[in-house]
Amino acid sequence: MLARSILRPTTGAALLKTAVRNSTRRTATSSATSSNAESPRNLNIAGTVSTLTAIGSIAWYYQQYGCGFGEVHAATPAEEGLHAPKYPWDHQGWLSTFDHQSLRRGFQVYREVCASCHSLSRVPWRALVGVSHTVDEAKAMAEENEYDDEPNDQGEIQKRTGKLSDYIPSPYPNDEAARAANQGALPPDLSLITKARHGGCDYVYALLTGYPDEPPAGANVAEGLNFNPYFPGTGIAMARVLYDGLVEYEDGTPATTSQMAKDVVQFLNWAAEPEMDQRKKMGMKVIIISSVLVGLSIWVKRYKWAPIKARKIVYNPPK
Amino acid sequence: MNCLKVVAQRAATRSIVPRTAALSARSISTFESSDYKSPFAASGKKDTTRIPDFSKYKGGNPNSNKLFGYFMVGTMGVLSAAGAKATIQDFLVNMAASADVLAMAKVEVDLTAIPEGKNVIIKWRGKPIFIRHRTPDEIEEANAVKIESLRDPQTDAERVKQPEWLVMLGICTHLGCVPIGEAGDFGGWFCPCHGSHYDISGRIRRGPAPLNLEIPEYDFPEEGKLVIG
Amino acid sequence: MPISTSIYNALFRRNYVFVGSVFAGAFAFEILFDQATDKLWDNMNKGRQWKDIRHRYVQEE
Numbered sequence: 001m002l003a004r005s006i007l008r009p010t011t012g013a014a015l016l017k018t019a020v021r022n023s024t025r026r027t028a029t030s031s032a033t034s035s036n037a038e039s040p041r042n043l044n045i046a047g048t049v050s051t052l053t054a055i056g057s058i059a060w061y062y063q064q065y066g067c068g069f070g071e072v073h074a075a076t077p078a079e080e081g082l083h084a085p086k087y088p089w090d091h092q093g094w095l096s097t098f099d100h101q102s103l104r105r106g107f108q109v110y111r112e113v114c115a116s117c118h119s120l121s122r123v124p125w126r127a128l129v130g131v132s133h134t135v136d137e138a139k140a141m142a143e144e145n146e147y148d149d150e151p152n153d154q155g156e157i158q159k160r161t162g163k164l165s166d167y168i169p170s171p172y173p174n175d176e177a178a179r180a181a182n183q184g185a186l187p188p189d190l191s192l193i194t195k196a197r198h199g200g201c202d203y204v205y206a207l208l209t210g211y212p213d214e215p216p217a218g219a220n221v222a223e224g225l226n227f228n229p230y231f232p233g234t235g236i237a238m239a240r241v242l243y244d245g246l247v248e249y250e251d252g253t254p255a256t257t258s259q260m261a262k263d264v265v266q267f268l269n270w271a272a273e274p275e276m277d278q279r280k281k282m283g284m285k286v287i288i289i290s291s292v293l294v295g296l297s298i299w300v301k302r303y304k305w306a307p308i309k310a311r312k313i314v315y316n317p318p319k
Numbered sequence: 320m321n322c323l324k325v326v327a328q329r330a331a332t333r334s335i336v337p338r339t340a341a342l343s344a345r346s347i348s349t350f351e352s353s354d355y356k357s358p359f360a361a362s363g364k365k366d367t368t369r370i371p372d373f374s375k376y377k378g379g380n381p382n383s384n385k386l387f388g389y390f391m392v393g394t395m396g397v398l399s400a401a402g403a404k405a406t407i408q409d410f411l412v413n414m415a416a417s418a419d420v421l422a423m424a425k426v427e428v429d430l431t432a433i434p435e436g437k438n439v440i441i442k443w444r445g446k447p448i449f450i451r452h453r454t455p456d457e458i459e460e461a462n463a464v465k466i467e468s469l470r471d472p473q474t475d476a477e478r479v480k481q482p483e484w485l486v487m488l489g490i491c492t493h494l495g496c497v498p499i500g501e502a503g504d505f506g507g508w509f510c511p512c513h514g515s516h517y518d519i520s521g522r523i524r525r526g527p528a529p530l531n532l533e534i535p536e537y538d539f540p541e542e543g544k545l546v547i548g
Numbered sequence: 549m550p551i552s553t554s555i556y557n558a559l560f561r562r563n564y565v566f567v568g569s570v571f572a573g574a575f576a577f578e579i580l581f582d583q584a585t586d587k588l589w590d591n592m593n594k595g596r597q598w599k600d601i602r603h604r605y606v607q608e609e
Contacts, residue, residue, distance in 0.1 A: 095589075095593075097597055100597055101596075281586075289581075292398060296398065382550065
């Protein structure tokens with residue numbers, strides 16, 4: 001009773017507390033007495049007000065301080081790099097496949113431009129068959145390269161021409177050689193790059209097309225680096241490589257910088273997720289079947305339960 | 320202030336408990352007498368035996384109702400069975416050889432580079448494959464053998480697709496050594512581990528090995544080309 | 549005899565016929581459903597898949 005007398009409401013704002021007190025008494029006595037007949041209304045008001053207060057305060061907190069959990073920024077936004085904008089990729093819809101013509105162009109861009117520094121070590125030649133190239137084209141490209149053969153009788157390893165089962169060759173024999181050839185910077189392997197970078201396709205595209213003509217005033221660009229706002233730290237060892245007309249597409253598409261970047265990003269997305277087309281198709285089938293199944297099982301449940309729930313057991317005591 | 324409130328609440332809780340019990344006992348007794356009205360109660364005392372009118376819920380033809388019910392249950396069964404089959408199939412397919420293994424499973428050999436009377440050993444799925452370009456004399460010799468006298472009776476024709484090309488898995492059927500070519504007492508292969516002699520058709524002739532050298536699956540898709548696997 | 553009764557007698561009266569037709573139906577349904585959804589899929593992604601552009605690169609001998 002002490003608490004109640006202390007908390008005795010004197011203002012309208014304390015209506016909430018009255019309601020809480022009333023509700024306490026109500027639940028405690030398990031049946032409403034006539035003295036607080038209007039308590040349901042008070043309860044409703046109290047519930048609404050407290051819910052709004054809770055939502056409002058949480059929203060205010062998030063608005064003020066952001067999500068307080070799991071986000072600790074060790075780097076400044078400049079060190080993080082500019083966040084890539086969201087591009088309308090036509091292959092990222094729930095029900096859309098890769099544009100395989102674009103994959104073919106993208107592979108051409110990779111082969112003629114990126115492959116001089118970047119490896120694509122997890123993609124074998126055979127993976128291109130039936131995706132962007134015919135068997136004969138893929139075989140011909142594989143045969144342009146030499147691979148280590150199995151050791152012969154003397155244990156010496158000789159070279160043989162490439163086969164479909166071989167992987168796309170790397171420009172450098174190992175990471176150290178790659179670093180040595182690029183002033184200490186390692187060109188990352190591109191097989192999984194759209195999965196490995198925050199922002200995925202958007203990031204790679206923004207990076208490729210985001211080189212300004214000259215670094216903005218005040219930017220600190222170290223020797224041997226280039227300025228790119230999308231790269232974490234803004235200093236990237238790779239210079240701008242894509243310029244209009246750099247490659248000549250065999251299907252006659254104008255090879256603008258953005259076209260090449262879009263094609264190569266879609267190709268790299270394919271390299272990282274070659275199963276995407278199949279996966280989405282399977283997902284569509286699964287969703288169709290399971291949504292029908294859900295509806296059916298709800299109907300069957302009601303069908304089976306209806307007599308059980310609707311029955312009435314009558315006991316007529318003997319007179 | 321805070322601690323005061325807590326103490327007060329505890330006191331309140333403690334005092335409430337027995338009161339609740341007393342009240343609930345009373346509340347049961349009130350059901351019979353006074354103000355409680357059952358929504359199911361109609362007028363009249365013995366109304367519990369009255370059967371309500373369900374005709375609104377009854378369909379026309381009881382058979383077509385039954386048909387519809389079974390149809391829905393059956394459809395659910397069809398969809399579940401199809402889904403279960405697809406799921407199990409996917410898991411089983413998952414256990415099959417992966418694409419990179421399958422890609423390595425076939426080996427192409429250029430036969431034009433192998434002169435007559437020469438052996439070539441290539442690797443296929445990590446195992447040695449013997450390819451011999453046999454001379455007409457050797458083919459004749461292989462055909463001249465009396466099959467009844469062999470431990471593992473096989474004619475030479477059963478072991479080759481084209482008589483001039485003998486393609487075998489180069490693993491001794493005894494304990495898995497690799498036999499040596501153009502050696503042994505029968506002009507074929509000789510396993511140095513335990514002394515098994517194979518003839519020019521790769522059949523076991525003497526020594527501990529129980530079977531002839533195994534023949535892999537192979538094909539000649541075009542002239543001068545051999546595909547193993 | 550109404551048609552519903554004859555269907556009932558043919559399919560649902562005996563449980564083994566019912567279960568059997570459910571399993572047979574599952575196989576038939578799977579084939580039809582796969583065909584229908586594949587067609588729908590190809591229709592939604594017209595011109596994007598390899599089979600749509602393959603003819604440009606394969607010379608038939």
